[in-house]
Amino acid sequence: MHKHAELPLFVEIGEGAVEVVSILVKDLRAENIVMLSGKTSYKIAGKIVEESTNLTYTYILENRDVVRKLIAKLSYGDADCIIAVGGGRIIDSGKLLASELNVPLVTVPTTASHDGMASPVASFRNGEVFSIFTKPPSAVVADTSIISRSPSRLTRAGFGDLVSNITAVKDWKLSKEIDPTDYSEIAASIAYMPAKMAIEKTPTVEDLVRGLVMSGVAMSIAGSSRPASGAEHKFSHSLDILGIGRALHGEQVGIGTIIMEYFHEVT
Ligand SMILES: [Zn+2]
Structure with a gap:
């Protein structure tokens, strides 16, 4: 039986790992980079990415409606790479957006509360939980000095x-x-x-x-x-x-x- 698997091509885990994001997006030859982050995750990690990387847009996701609006608004020309900086909700939103636009996704998890940071599955809680199979992230950058500070x-x-x-x-x-x-x-x-x-x-x-x-x-x-x-x-x-x-x-x-x-x- 022939199976084709897409896998994360780049994984960096360690203290200060977040600094490699800017090098990584250069390697991906990304020019229009969209970063998704949460309110808190932006303060602890998103801001560092923003300062070191040439981003086109930063979206702070207050709720899921923002992702739906982004999917409707953005096309491939507007974004050729998505960076998702945050916990599960942000990363799952990034998976959905990157899969929809068919562009690479870089995840920068700020917590290690479940296995979503590198998986091809996005889960959403809408009364009950439902999961969608997506493209897996192209790269995972897990800075342990940031994750260690999470609850x-x-x-x-x-x-x-x-x-x-x-x-x-x-x-x-x-x-x-x-x-x-x-x-x-x-x-x-x-x-x-x-x-x-x-x-x-x-x-x-x-x-x-x-x-x-x-x-x-x-x-x-x-x-x-x-x-x-x-x-x-x-x-x-x-x-x-x-x-x-x-x-x-x-x-x-x-x-x-x-x-x-x-x-x-x-x-
Ligand atoms: Zn699980």
């Missing part, structure tokens, strides 16, 4: 989302009995390894970010979210649908992982 609750949630790969991969392996062609050993290993390491030894922020990036890459290789989303994610989505899912995504899937791991152990 610890967000980083703990990211740990929950990373660890969920363990039960997601186990579920995916089980599905081989129904459809063996859907399973990819490479994607499964890329998702499983950093999750396993994270429960064996407390990860640093850098380890966590690297694991979350690998989850995104695994999803791109698989062409689906299966390596990083199994029954534990269904559990979290059910809480959302029932209207009782008020915790963070990573917190809910972390609890789901404990429950599903128990079922894997007893069956």
